[in-house]
Amino acid sequence: MLYVLKISDKQDSADSRFAKILAAALQDKTYKLITNLPDFTAWCSKPAAQKYGSKLFFALQLPPAGISTNYVLWLNTIIAIPNCLEGCIGSVLIDGGSEFFTKKLGRELIWAANAAGCCFPGKPLVEATGSLANFNILAQIQGLDNFAAYQKSVLQLIEKLQRFQLPIRPTHNKQHLLVLHASSHQTSNTLLLWKLIRKALEEKAEVEEISLRNGELVDCNGCAYETCLHFGEKGSCFYGGVMVDKVYPAIKRCDNIILLCPNYNDAVSANLTAFINRLTALFRQDFASFATKKVFALVVSGYSGGDIVAEQVIGALNCNKNFILPAHFALIETANAPQSVLRCQDIEARANAMAQRLLH
Numbered sequence: 001m002l003y004v005l006k007i008s009d010k011q012d013s014a015d016s017r018f019a020k021i022l023a024a025a026l027q028d029k030t031y032k033l034i035t036n037l038p039d040f041t042a043w044c045s046k047p048a049a050q051k052y053g054s055k056l057f058f059a060l061q062l063p064p065a066g067i068s069t070n071y072v073l074w075l076n077t078i079i080a081i082p083n084c085l086e087g088c089i090g091s092v093l094i095d096g097g098s099e100f101f102t103k104k105l106g107r108e109l110i111w112a113a114n115a116a117g118c119c120f121p122g123k124p125l126v127e128a129t130g131s132l133a134n135f136n137i138l139a140q141i142q143g144l145d146n147f148a149a150y151q152k153s154v155l156q157l158i159e160k161l162q163r164f165q166l167p168i169r170p171t172h173n174k175q176h177l178l179v180l181h182a183s184s185h186q187t188s189n190t191l192l193l194w195k196l197i198r199k200a201l202e203e204k205a206e207v208e209e210i211s212l213r214n215g216e217l218v219d220c221n222g223c224a225y226e227t228c229l230h231f232g233e234k235g236s237c238f239y240g241g242v243m244v245d246k247v248y249p250a251i252k253r254c255d256n257i258i259l260l261c262p263n264y265n266d267a268v269s270a271n272l273t274a275f276i277n278r279l280t281a282l283f284r285q286d287f288a289s290f291a292t293k294k295v296f297a298l299v300v301s302g303y304s305g306g307d308i309v310a311e312q313v314i315g316a317l318n319c320n321k322n323f324i325l326p327a328h329f330a331l332i333e334t335a336n337a338p339q340s341v342l343r344c345q346d347i348e349a350r351a352n353a354m355a356q357r358l359l360h
Contacts, residue, residue, distance in 0.1 A: 001054055002031040002162060005040060008061040009070045017147075018061045018095045025154040029162075031057075037070070041077050044084035052087035055161050056118065058109060064097040064130070071105065078112050086117030086327065091124040091161040093154055102127035102134075107311040107319065114314070114329055121164040122291045122322030126153045175205045177358060178250045181260035182212040182271035189341035190262040190300040193333060196348060197298070200355035208250055212242065212271040243278045251282065256294045256358060257323065263301035263309045268316070276316045283321050295323040296358060297330040300341055306332035328357055 004026065012019045034040050043051070062068050078084060090113050096102040106125040114120065128134065132146040139149035183191045198207060251257065261268055268276070283290060295317045299306040310330040318325040331354045335341035344350075 002029065002057060002158075003043075003054055004031050004033045004057050004059060005074075006033060006035045006059045006061075007068065007071050007074050008035075009063050009068050010061075012061070018059075021093075021095065021151055021154050022059060024151050025158050029158065037073050037077065040074060041081075044077055044081045048083070048086045051085070053166065054088045055164075056085070056088050056090040056113075057158060057161060058090060058092045058113070059095075060093065060105065060109070061095045062097045062101060062105070066096065066098045066101040071109075075109065075112055078116050081116070083117045085113050087166070088113075088118045089161065089164055089166065090118045090120050091157050092126070093157065094125070094127040096127065096129045098130045099133070100129075102129055103315065103319075107315045110314050110318070110325065111307060111311045114325055114327060117327045119166055119327045120318060120325040121160055122324055123319060124157070124161075124325070125319045126150075126157045175255040175359060176253050177201075177205050177207045177256050177258060178254035179207060179209040179258045179260065180212060180247070180272065180275060181209070182269055183260060183262055187338055188260075188262060189333075189335040189339070190260045190298055192339060193298050193300060193331070193341050193347075193351065194258075194260055196342075196351035197331075197355045197358070200352045201359065204359055208254065210242075210246055210250060212247075212275055243275070247275065247278075248282050251279075251293075252286065252289070254293060256296060257317070258296045258298065258358070259313060259317075261297055261299045261309050261313065263299055263305055266305040266308050268309055268312050276321075279321055287322060290322040291324070293323050294326045295329060296326070296354075298354075299330055299332045301332075301334050302336040304334065306330075306334065326357065328354075 004022070006022070008018070034043060060068065060071055062071075090110070092106050092109055094102040094106045094109075103125075106127050110120055110124065128150050132150055135146040135149045135153075138153070139146045142149055142152070144152065179194065181188075181191060181194070201207065259268075259272060261272060267273070295313065297310055297313045299309045299313075301309070310332060313330070314325060317323045331350060333341055333344050333347070335344060341347065
């Protein structure tokens, strides 16, 4: 069943942009509409079996100032009821009242819903700024005006949501897991956490680890579109190196990607950022292939901010690069002193649970 979860601070007139977009995209579709917090809270409180497989289309309208008070209440419900979206599949529309906050709130909503058990297909977010200037390029490519390009994107988003099915294990015996990191084996709490998970896998998966340390990975330098496309069609990149020699072939082989993300400065570390930036060339060749692969993350912060890093991974690899975001994609811990991650509460149980998510 498709559920349209309409979040707005005001009662819309039928001729508003938001109302027109939803009406056109939902025409001839069967769905249930939820527009108020009590009904949404009641739905979230239902047994998991009654919600499993539900398709959730979050449609958020932002006021001119850019912050919706009603959205905050809905977000609090998602966070306050543990695993309330378990087994659901989601996508998100953000209609902005200004030039800001659309992508920020989109990533935040996806992160919170994912932590509550919701899976998202690749590219699950359509966001429109107040001016629709973010549709300039897409409109030009499609030969449409910006509003028509926006309308078409929302329709395609809903159709993708309706087609998408929860990921299942591949038909071959073992999943191929690609683990990417740039950490030191001597001091990294993030690598220690991964070792706990790998131990729990008990040879049930094929694991390939690639280290991106020691300056071996050159960041993207912004080639012309035609140059990037030329190399991407050959499964390569102008700058070569470890990305072309090791990472690209490994991505093609793998079922899941796991990023090991120590949080040093409230951001994905430099080498992993370079990896993300350099994916563009391969992405242009393997767009459809990326849509069948899942992304996971381990985030270990010395102080706080693990959610910020997790949202960056969502934005870069799920919203931008088309990877599936499986439910509970990130294991987030706080550990500062060396090996202190091993003293986190119930860490072995959480590591075992993450291993099971990687296998299934």
